[in-house]
Amino acid sequence: xxxxxxxxxxxxxxxxxxxxxxxxxxxxxxxxxxxxxxxxxxxxxxxxxxxxxxxxxxxxxxxxxxxxxxxxxxxxxxxxxxxxxxxxxxxxxxxxxxxxxxxxxxxxxxxxxxxxxxxxxxxxxxxxxxxxxxxxxxxxxxxxxxxxxxxxxxxxxxxxxxxxxxxxxxxxxxxxxxxxxxxxxxxxxxxxxxxxxxxxxxxxxxxxxxxxxxxxxxxxxxxxxxxxxxxxxxxxxxxxxxxxxxxxxxxxxxxxxxxxxxxxxxxxxxxxxxxxxx
Amino acid sequence: xxxxxxxxxxxxxxxxxxxxxxxxxxxxxxxxxxxxxxxxxxxxxxxxxxxxxxxxxxxxxxxxxxxxxxxxxxxxxxxxxxxxxxxxxxxxxxxxxxxxxxxxxxxxxxxxxxxxxxxxxxxxxxxxxxxxxxxxxxxxxxxxxxxxxxxxxxxxxxxxxxxxxxxxxxxxxxxxxxxxxxxxxxxxxxxxxxxxxxxxxxxxxxxxxxxxxxxxxxxxxxxxxxxxxxxxxxxxxxxxxxxxxxxxxxxxxxxx
Amino acid sequence: xxxxxxxxxxxxxxxxxxxxxxxxxxxxxxxxxxxxxxxxxxxxxxxxxxxxxxxxxxxxxxxxxxxxxxxxxxxxxxxxxxxxxxxxxxxxxxxxxxxxxxxxxxxxxxxxxxxxxxxxxxxxxxxxxxxxxxxxxxxxxxxxxxxxxxxxxxxxxxxxxxxxxxxxxxxxxxxxxxxxxxxxxxxxxxxxxxxxxxxxxxxxxxxxxxxxxxxxxxxxxxxxxxxxxxxxxxx
Numbered sequence: 199x200x201x202x203x204x205x206x207x208x209x210x211x212x213x214x215x216x217x218x219x220x221x222x223x224x225x226x227x228x229x230x231x232x233x234x235x236x237x238x239x240x241x242x243x244x245x246x247x248x249x250x251x252x253x254x255x256x257x258x259x260x261x262x263x264x265x266x267x268x269x270x271x272x273x274x275x276x277x278x279x280x281x282x283x284x285x286x287x288x289x290x291x292x293x294x295x296x297x298x299x300x301x302x303x304x305x306x307x308x309x310x311x312x313x314x315x316x317x318x319x320x321x322x323x324x325x326x327x328x329x330x331x332x333x334x335x336x337x338x339x340x341x342x343x344x345x346x347x348x349x350x351x352x353x354x355x356x357x358x359x360x361x362x363x364x365x366x367x368x369x370x371x372x373x374x375x376x377x378x379x380x381x382x383x384x385x386x387x388x389x390x391x392x393x394x395x396x397x398x399x400x401x402x403x404x405x406x407x408x409x410x411x412x413x414x415x416x417x418x419x420x421x422x423x424x425x426x427x428x429x430x431x432x433x434x435x436x437x438x439x440x441x442x443x444x445x446x447x448x449x450x451x452x453x454x455x456x457x458x459x460x461x462x463x464x465x466x467x468x469x470x471x472x473x474x475x476x
Numbered sequence: 477x478x479x480x481x482x483x484x485x486x487x488x489x490x491x492x493x494x495x496x497x498x499x500x501x502x503x504x505x506x507x508x509x510x511x512x513x514x515x516x517x518x519x520x521x522x523x524x525x526x527x528x529x530x531x532x533x534x535x536x537x538x539x540x541x542x543x544x545x546x547x548x549x550x551x552x553x554x555x556x557x558x559x560x561x562x563x564x565x566x567x568x569x570x571x572x573x574x575x576x577x578x579x580x581x582x583x584x585x586x587x588x589x590x591x592x593x594x595x596x597x598x599x600x601x602x603x604x605x606x607x608x609x610x611x612x613x614x615x616x617x618x619x620x621x622x623x624x625x626x627x628x629x630x631x632x633x634x635x636x637x638x639x640x641x642x643x644x645x646x647x648x649x650x651x652x653x654x655x656x657x658x659x660x661x662x663x664x665x666x667x668x669x670x671x672x673x674x675x676x677x678x679x680x681x682x683x684x685x686x687x688x689x690x691x692x693x694x695x696x697x698x699x700x701x702x703x704x705x706x707x708x709x710x711x712x713x714x715x716x717x718x719x720x721x722x723x724x725x726x727x728x729x730x731x732x
Numbered sequence: 733x734x735x736x737x738x739x740x741x742x743x744x745x746x747x748x749x750x751x752x753x754x755x756x757x758x759x760x761x762x763x764x765x766x767x768x769x770x771x772x773x774x775x776x777x778x779x780x781x782x783x784x785x786x787x788x789x790x791x792x793x794x795x796x797x798x799x800x801x802x803x804x805x806x807x808x809x810x811x812x813x814x815x816x817x818x819x820x821x822x823x824x825x826x827x828x829x830x831x832x833x834x835x836x837x838x839x840x841x842x843x844x845x846x847x848x849x850x851x852x853x854x855x856x857x858x859x860x861x862x863x864x865x866x867x868x869x870x871x872x873x874x875x876x877x878x879x880x881x882x883x884x885x886x887x888x889x890x891x892x893x894x895x896x897x898x899x900x901x902x903x904x905x906x907x908x909x910x911x912x913x914x915x916x917x918x919x920x921x922x923x924x925x926x927x928x929x930x931x932x933x934x935x936x937x938x939x940x941x942x943x944x945x946x947x948x949x950x951x952x953x954x955x956x957x958x959x960x961x962x963x964x965x966x967x
Contacts, residue, residue, distance in 0.1 A: 230911075276818050384928070403931045543864075565870070573868045582883045595869045625965035625966075626964065643869075
């Protein structure tokens with residue numbers, strides 16, 4: 199049954215079949231965008247990227263990690279463009295020479311979600327710092343991203359504003375998941391914990407159980423996204439032309455319109471705000 | 477020397493062709509295993525054609541001696557000379573060996589012979605004929621496509637012998653080939669050995685079966701404690717053994 | 733519970749209708765792992781046979797290393813390949829990061845020790861039986877190695893199946909070096925991780941079912957091969 203010739207033919211045939219598709223992909227134009235899990239999980243990319251690709255023929259490959267990691271990867275040259283949401287870090291990225299120029303792209307906001315039972319009684323609190331204080335005092339579970347992402351950095355700024363250091367309570371009521379937004383939401387729901395999330399991810403999250411938005415609207419929950427071209431002077435292999443084409447499209451009227459048109463259940467997730475100056 | 481172009485058909489080894497490798501001389505041969513001297517300062521000369529039986533009690537060193545002759549193991553000291561030539565790989569290729577337990581590859585009966593011929597470097601065009609002849613000789617033509625390892629013990633050993641013969645060796649060494657084989661296959665194997673002897677192959681067979689030695693051997697080497705105690709024509713050995721040990725052995729006593 | 737049953741039904745429907753997204757992900761996984769296993773076997777077979785047959789200084793150490801690498805955590809292999817292929821790494825010029833090729837490389841690294849160590853074991857076992865006879869027939873060490881590889885073909889097949897089982901099921905390596913990019917480097921395992929994190933249980937379940945079926949099929953094939961081989965005393 200397994201005589202030598204049959205085996206060799208089978209092996210050779212398999213080799214041809216498995217390698218063929220890869221040879222076809224080699225010539226496609228594409229860029230790598232280092233972005234965040236929150237943007238990915240919200241579904242925005244699935245909505246706007248096909249429009250860009252159809253117009254320019256450039257494929258956009260998104261690697262979704264935390265903001266901190268996205269910027270670090272870009273420093274290593276493992277990406278052509280970064281699209282993240284932490285302005286201080288973005289400015290530093292450009293100031294240090296890793297990026298060419300920062301453009302604002304869009305904003306949305308953060309919200310605090312939690313179980314319907316709301317043990318710390320924060321529902322409707324207008325001032326987010328007050329809400330954080332209530333959570334810390336009641337020592338009710340709070341799930342943190344804990345992963346150096348834009349959301350995480352925002353969360354730490356909010357704790358600072360409220361004059362609270364949650365780190366000593368890590369492992370008790372303060373749970374650092376070290377994961378993306380979706381995974382953190384899963385953890386929060388499993389442990390009946392509050393968590394800070396961007397509205398986009400929350401709206402597109404499929405399994406909400408009995409959780410709802412409890413705190414929103416405070417100006418401090420404003421969440422700005424910026425896009426930067428990785429500096430080709432630092433890494434020769436950066437696809438500067440295609441990367442810039444993507445940025446130009448994002449801040450153009452067409453790109454901004456595409457962002458604005460992304461809705462879930464009739465609700466808009468991201469608000470374009472690329473002005474004449476960044 | 478073997479000339480593959482000379483006999484396109486059956487292996488008609490020329491009579492006394494093995495004379496180019498005889499006499500076999502073993503001089504002051506020693507071999508040690510686990511600190512024990514298994515072959516102890518052994519001298520032996522085999523100059524005559526035909527079948528030589530090597531006999532002796534268990535542990536006498538018979539199997540080890542055979543392997544030394546074939547070059548599978550090297551002695552601690554002493555010489556092994558075939559027609560004055562030191563034992564080496566080229567000489568080993570003019571021999572073939574059949575082991576006590578048949579070692580068959582996980583392939584068909586025919587493929588086993590085919591592969592052995594390939595290992596010996598026999599040209600592809602010559603292999604088919606040799607395989608057919610070997611199968612016929614061993615009475616295994618009907619089983620050619622069967623997996624070799626599902627054959628009975630006797631059939632497997634016949635195959636081992638046929639495989640060895642297909643290589644057209646000048647010297648054939650056998651280590652208790654029919655120890656676990658049924659009588660019918662034993663008979664077939666013994667007949668094959670007699671035919672081979674007539675076609676000029678020198679055969680050295682280790683056997684503890686006195687009846688078999690009687691049936692086959694022209695001369696007998698009696699081994700004890702790693703030394704040659706007796707070496708003489710078979711009929712002398714069986715009727716008038718010179719040593720006490722040989723007498724006990726032939727009488728069926730335990731020889732210590 | 734009803735949520736789960738509903739998701740399960742939808743999952744089955746996705747499978748039955750050959751949903752294009754699902755199909756794309758499954759095919760990519762198969763392509764990556766099959767290619768990796770094929771390459772790893774081409775390297776692992778001769779490696780294992782050589783370790784069994786040839787005598788050379790350091791042989792024991794090398795065997796021990798290959799054995800130990802069987803336990804290499806896939807995510808560690810992924811990390812290692814990532815460091816090599818990153819733009820700041822030594823092989824950055826190849827621009828392979830975040831491509832299926834990088835995933836194949838990582839999985840090759842994971843599978844070679846498995847195929848190599850199992851091949852070595854198979855060859856050693858066969859050698860115990862065959863050594864004297866093959867040397868008697870005049871086989872050189874290389875000829876012996878080839879003889880063992882063909883004779884041990886069924887055990888080698890199970891080694892390959894074992895390697896494939898490991899490759900198709902791992903998530904750490906392909907996630908790190910592939911980046912889980914939609915339609916490019918998203919495999920069954922990374923997709924399951926992603927879809928679950930988005931709360932999208934339906935697609936995750938569908939993928940999970942397919943992956944489970946594949947894993948069971950590999951296992952069944954393994955048993956089948958063993959039984960077949962035993963029947964003809966080819967084992």
